[in-house]
Amino acid sequence: MVTKKEVLEALSQCRDPEIDADIVNLGLIYGIQIDENDINLKLTMTSPMCPVTSLILADVQMRLENIPGIGHANIELVWDPIWTPEMMSDELKYRD
Secondary structure (H helix, E strand, O other): OOOHHHHHHHHOOOEEOOOOEEOOOOOOEEEEEEEOOEEEEEEOOOOOOOOOHHHHHHHHHHHHHOOOOOOOEEEEEOOOOOOOHHHOOHHHHOOO
């Protein structure tokens, strides 16, 4: 069975090219639900006007589909709550 840890490891390889940080540490992942080997993912972007949304979503889809044993990967882009910099990991907030 696919695990949440495997999903987060895969998603940590997805980077926002404008900020040069991965989407997990940016706090863009709002929910992961695993039903057998199907994944339902809720995520957001740093802004509704993000110019690289389609690139990030395509990368997320590819990374999820490459997890061994994966069934379906369903991605839902959500805007509630609105992302803020406080959602970033401490590691990212305090990097040089």
